[in-house]
Amino acid sequence: MKNKINSSLLTKNRVGKISEADHFQQQQYLEVVQSFARLTYESIYVIDYEKMAFEYVSDNPLFLCGHTSEEVLNMGYDFYFKNVPEDDLQLLNLINEAGFDFFEKLPGNTKKMYSITYDFHLVNEDGKHILINHKLTPLFLTSDKKLWKAMCIVSISHHKNAGNICIHKQGTNDVWELNIKHMVWRKIEKPKLSKRELEILRLHAQGLTINQIAEKIFVAPDTVKYYRRRIFDRLGVSNIVEALSYAVHNKII
CATH class of the missing domain: 1.10.10.10 (Winged helix-like DNA-binding domain superfamily/Winged helix DNA-binding domain)
Structure with missing residues (x-):
């Protein structure tokens, strides 16, 4: 006869009825982002496209280039101009243009199912170039389905060169790759392993x-x-x- 697992062993935390005030805390989504940042080695930040500024920057060091998270938060987009080489800044401009063109054509709330990933260099405090991978996905859309806020994740790239621009659709094997030369997105097949x-x-x-x-x-x-x-x-x-x-x-x- 199998032993029954005592449910009290699974968690000591027991929560009673949730008050309206507690429910209101759900609007404080940045606490969720901060919790995620504590659990991952990757750097996390949030972009607010209404203010064209960073709303949150984690203290994971990879993205900071020797600065504090508060300094990068205050720099906002100036961070890119100070810590990304000129060639890669031009690349980021192309990615921005092509990515939002792709995004605008997607229907309604399905836009939240997509993420874009690409590689570019950061210049650290020692003047060395580090190739990083950058992933961006929507957090909030406006009522007319424009991208309002996005979460970005930064990690070391496994590629050797900048670029490698792809869009992924969550829950599917659908992947689109950007041909920089012709500025055209083409659907590719995601590699499958046995x-x-x-x-x-x-x-x-x-x-x-x-x-x-x-x-x-x-x-x-x-x-x-x-x-x-x-x-x-x-x-x-x-x-x-x-x-x-x-x-x-x-x-x-």
Whole structure:
């Protein structure tokens, strides 16, 4: 006979009836953003397009370029002009134009299902260029479905060059890639891995070596190497670090 799990073991926190005042706190959405920032290694910030300013900047150091989060918050868009190389500033301008053209054509509230991702360089306090990946998705739309506020997530890019501009639709495999030369969005097929390839990639993510993976899934090390090569080919990467980064960024694992 199976033992029943005592529900009190799952959480000690018991909440009674919620007051109207407590419900009103839902409007303080920045607390949710701040909570998320505490849980992730990535840098988080929020753009307010009405004020053309940053509304929130996390204290995760990657995006700060040696500044404090408060300093970056106060800089707003000036942060880009001070910490992004000229060539990449021009790239960001193209991305802004093409991204909003794409966004404007989407129907109503479905706009919230889309996110854009791209890579550009930041110049840190030592003058070194760091290639970062930037993801942006809507938080709030206006009544006429314009983008009002957006959440942005910054992490180290797994690519070697700036660009790599894609739009993803949540809950689907739909991906659009921007051809910078012709300023045209084209739909592409998201890479798919077999069950075995996913298994090997996840075991690598756990820190296992080729020999350890081979032992765990009862195959020869050369078989693991064969699947690794297939993973690299499918994802368009050259090593396991890039493969893991790609898989995480694209929600493959």
